[in-house]
Amino acid sequence: MTTTGSDQNKAPGSTGGAVGMNVRDSIRQPLWLLAELTYACPLQCPYCSNPMDFASVKKELTTEEWINVFRQAREMGATQLGLSGGEPLTRPDLIELIREARNLGFYTNLITSGVGLNADKAKEFKEAGLDHIQVSFQASSEDLNNLIAGTDAFQHKIEMAKAVKAAGYPMVLCFVTHRQNIDKIDEILDLAINLDADYVELATTQYYGWAMHNRDQLLPMKEQLVRAEAIAHEYQEKQKGNMKIYYVVPDYYEDRPKACMNGWGNVFLTVTPDGTALPCHAARELPGMELPNVKDLSIKEIWEGSNDFNRFRGFDWMKEPCRSCDEKEKDFGGCRCQAYMLTGDPAMADPVCTKSPDHHLILEAIENGRQEAEKPADIAKPLVFRNPKNSKEICGL
């Protein structure tokens, strides 16, 4: 990989030292641009990964500003563009953004709830060059789906999944699983089979943003996971050659952390609705972030030179047990945001790792979830739904 030979790289904030050649040489190009076009969303999913204070973001990037971001990221070598949110369909200029992105050569992915989509739009987007629409479901049944989504969208989603396929896209469904729907995994997969889906992602809830706030109510129990995993594997076998099923074990129940973002500042770039560039969509909440904005700096300056993107690149920032760990090149010490949320220090090992001195925090979270699950319904903590009212109340906006 060729990066510039210029001296744009500053010292990463975490070490205070000069960036050695090893770090600069390890800067690769961004491959993935996640464009969070908006925080507006008609749904209120309590596991949303948007920041809790999303209601404080008022001004979204303009059409021209987004296109400028796309062009720069594409020039640096990004191939995958995720059009996400919030609900990207609330942007009236979505079709224009799709057209420009496709002309630039991106593989364009629309990540949507399906609310706001119709068959004509699916066709128009296709003509504009959209490659792929991922429709998210909250559950397999109308009642549960609508309860979790905080709106009655289920029937519409079914229609939209069909419309996506009819318009010539692969049908890609995403079910976000958690304690309240994971026992229905067979129904979820039967629904996908009935819809003739091409890909099904059983995406386990990741505990960031609103999901972290609702963790006690969402974290599944071990026995639920064992059962769900067995069922998922059984369907994977049966559907071989027809429907691809992706099933990922929640990291809270793993012994080693996930290779979060494939490494910090390695391949992944998020741009939020107001133009803040982040190494991952949760990183805004870390302390000491400078939060560079695409309105002030070029993507290249941000990617190669910003303190934020250099902060956890390479291995120099690591503490023990990661620093001397022979698995550090495999998982990069896990997730910086999870390390911060649970331990208060983003440079610690991800507590998911059994080698972490903080691993007990994960076990305690699992135990708290179990105690919450065993409470009778009338005294159980209610789910806090993701909406502007709750955002303002909780964050004191």
Place this chain on the structure above:
Amino acid sequence: MTDRIFNADTTPVLALGYRFQWEPAQDCYVLLYPEGMVKLNPAAGEILKRVSEKKQTVGELIAELKEAFNGADLDDDVYQFLEEAHDNDWIRPE
């Protein structure tokens, strides 16, 4: 090996949702698909370029490759690659 999918008369096409293109930044041909990318080596790139550009049978595709590469004996390599590409769900017989 299981049964072969492709023979001289089969027409291979890219699977639904797959796109083939040259990536200057990678200096190679790539296959793009929902949220993923495969970097192709030069030989795989030459084969899939011909799969994606126009509909033709494997026989025609091999003839075209032979012409482009000085009559090289590449039948077995092409068949082997097509079967692998099919196993990976990149292509399907039309």
